Amino acid sequence: MNPEQxxxxxxxxxxxxxxxxxxxxxxRINNPYYTWVSEVMLQQTQVDTVIPxxxxxxxxxxxxxxxxxxxxxxxxxxxxxxxxxxxxxxxxQGVRExxxxxxxxxxxxxxxxxxxxxxxxYTAGALLSIxxxxxxxxxxxxxxxxMSRVFxxxxxxxxxxxxxxxxxxxxxxxxxxxxxxxxxxxxDLGALICRPKKPKCDECPLNAHCLAREEGAQLEYPVKxxxxxxxxxxxxxxxxxDAERRxxxxxxxxxxxxxxxxxxxxxxxxxxxxxKVLEDAIQKKYxxxxxxxxxxxxxxHRFSHLIWNLSLYEAAIDGTVDPETRTTWEHLDKLTxxxxxxxxxxxxxxxxxxxxxxx
DNA sequence: AAAACGGGGTT
DNA sequence: AACCCAGTTTT
Numbered sequence: 001m002n003p004e005q006x007x008x009x010x011x012x013x014x015x016x017x018x019x020x021x022x023x024x025x026x027x028r029i030n031n032p033y034y035t036w037v038s039e040v041m042l043q044q045t046q047v048d049t050v051i052p053x054x055x056x057x058x059x060x061x062x063x064x065x066x067x068x069x070x071x072x073x074x075x076x077x078x079x080x081x082x083x084x085x086x087x088x089x090x091x092x093q094g095v096r097e098x099x100x101x102x103x104x105x106x107x108x109x110x111x112x113x114x115x116x117x118x119x120x121x122y123t124a125g126a127l128l129s130i131x132x133x134x135x136x137x138x139x140x141x142x143x144x145x146x147m148s149r150v151f152x153x154x155x156x157x158x159x160x161x162x163x164x165x166x167x168x169x170x171x172x173x174x175x176x177x178x179x180x181x182x183x184x185x186x187x188d189l190g191a192l193i194c195r196p197k198k199p200k201c202d203e204c205p206l207n208a209h210c211l212a213r214e215e216g217a218q219l220e221y222p223v224k225x226x227x228x229x230x231x232x233x234x235x236x237x238x239x240x241x242d243a244e245r246r247x248x249x250x251x252x253x254x255x256x257x258x259x260x261x262x263x264x265x266x267x268x269x270x271x272x273x274x275x276k277v278l279e280d281a282i283q284k285k286y287x288x289x290x291x292x293x294x295x296x297x298x299x300x301h302r303f304s305h306l307i308w309n310l311s312l313y314e315a316a317i318d319g320t321v322d323p324e325t326r327t328t329w330e331h332l333d334k335l336t337x338x339x340x341x342x343x344x345x346x347x348x349x350x351x352x353x354x355x356x357x358x359x
Numbered sequence: 360a361a362a363a364c365g366g367g368g369t370t
Numbered sequence: 371a372a373c374c375c376a377g378t379t380t381t
Contacts, residue, residue, distance in 0.1 A: 042376040049367060049375090083365025086379075120378045140376045160360070187376055196374060197370065224373095228362090257364070303365055342366065 001173075009209055010175040010182065016205035017185030020192065022047070025054055027184075032106040032131035033064050033095075039126045040091045040118060044084060047191065053082050064106075067092055068099040076260055076339040085259060090118030108132045121167070129179040137170035138183045139163055142190025148222035149194060149212035158225045232307040236278055237347060238265040238290070239314045246329035248321065249338075257303075262338045264347060271311065290315045297350050301343035308343055312350070 001009065024047065026038035037057060041050045057078050061067040067075070072092065079088035094117040098106055106127065107113055113124040125138030137143075144157045144166050151169065155162040175182045193200045201213050212218045240248045249262050267285060269278045275292070282290055297312040323329060330338075332355070335348055 039376060040378095044364090044375055044377060045366080046368065046375050081366070083367080084377085086364065087377085090378075118378070122377055126376070138376075141374080142376065158361095184376090191376085227373095259364095301366090305363065305365090 005209070006173055009173060009206070010177075012205040012208070013185050013189070014175065014178065014181055017181055017188060021181075021185065021188050022192075025051060025058075030131060032127060034058065035127055035131045036094075036106060036119075036123070037091065039123045040087050041082065043087060043123075045082060049082070053079070064095050064099055064104050068096045068104075072260060073339065077337075080261075080339045081342055081345075085261065087118065089259065093117040094119060106131065108134070110136065121163075125167075126183065129174075129183045131180075133178075133180055135171075135174045135176050135179040135182075137167045137174060139166045139170055140187070142194075143170060143183075143186045145196065145222050146186055146190050146194045146206070149199075149218055150206055150210045152211035152215065152217070152221070154221070154223045156225050157222045228305075230303065230306045232309060233268055234270050234309045235266045235311070236269045237310050237312045237344075238267070238282070239296075239312055239347075239351070240265070240290075240317055242320075242329055244329075244331075246331050247335065249328060249330055249335065251326040258341045260339070261341050262335075263340065263344045266310070286321075288317045288321070289319075290317050296354075297347065299343060299346050299350075301346075310343055310347070312347060 024038075026034045038050065038054055041054055041057075060074070060078055061070055070092070072089065075088050075092050076085060079085060082088075097116050098104060102112075107116075108128070110124055110128060113119050113127060114121070119127070122138055122140055125136040128134040128136040129138055141157075144163065147153065147166050147169055148155075148157065153165070155165060157163070170183075170186075173182075189204070189206070193204045194206075197219070199218050201207050201210070201218060204210065204213075207213055210218075212221050238248070242248070248265060250265055252258050252261050252263060254260055265286065267278060267281050269281060279290060282288055293314040293316060295311055295313050299310045299312075301308045301310065332348075332351060336345075340348065
């Protein structure tokens with residue numbers, strides 16, 4: 001594109017944004033902390049899902065100092081159900097870095113931002129442009145979709161290299177006059193007009209510039225390689241109560257899947273195996289001799305990369321179990337004070353619904 | 360360069 | 371059921 005075309009492109013895009021841009025909670029005032037929180041929540045998560053989480057999060061942790069001073073369990077509880085929980089952990093770590101190293105002020109230097117936990121190329125670009133007005137690209141899935149269509153770029157957007165190509169393109173196009181509006185307009189355009197399916201090309205401010213539209217090939221873009229199918233794991237979930245009708249729960253490890261969240265004990269077990277195999281596995285992992293009372297509930301939970309097939313076993317154990325580190329006994333009505341992954345929330349809901357049957 | 364990492368919404 | 375989403379970190 002020549003300079004005149006770039007100018008026209010910017011004009012068309014920003015005019016559309018000023019008339020059609022979304023009114024979102026984190027856009028009402030320019031607060032770098034709000035922008036940061038919103039950008040992290042919006043990673044791999046849609047706007048409509050994020051809005052209530054954002055409002056609750058900001059009311060609980062209104063400032064960098066408040067979030068830095070909170071416990072990780074408080075933060076995790078507020079994030080419960082939003083997914084990708086390492087985002088919450090990294091956000092709090094990052095905020096603590098800013099509180100300590102930068103006197104609680106989000107730095108305006110790109111390399112300093114990139115050194116902060118949880119801030120990668122996209123979030124750094126978003127903060128620099130939206131919060132600080134710097135002409136930095138912020139390339140996400142929306143931007144790659146819009147740009148791949150406008151410029152008919154067929155590189156696989158699943159590749160890391162491709163994103164750099166788009167950053168170069170955006171860097172050459174971005175309006176120095178209002179980088180914040182430029183980047184946010186691409187996001188809104190991707191969400192409202194240049195959608196993956198059924199794009200509203202007739203309403204698009206860029207349709208005069210769009211090569212894919214010229215070819216009638218909008219739906220062929222962006223090009224993206226497929227992902228592997230999720231693998232499936234069978235688990236037996238143990239529902240165990242003590243004499244005071246408290247449930248045994250454990251906290252997951254500090255790293256990996258659903259880090260730091262709470263759950264009922266789970267044992268990987270293929271139902272085609274004999275029950276003896278399960279009993280031995282429980283003996284080995286927990287040191288318990290269990291007597292199964294009944295199997296009562298099953299639930300399948302689908303993650304992006306794996307599938308849990310959960311079967312609930314109500315069980316009794318001989319003798320007593322003392323709570324250890326990362327395990328405890330808890331009454332039903334207090335379970336939800338702690339963060340639980342959604343599949344275990346479903347189990348809690350099932351217990352509450354059926355409590356009269358087995359209390 | 361590829362895999363891990365959640366959950367909900369849309370089609 | 372497949373695909374998508376304002377990505378980053380770890381391997």
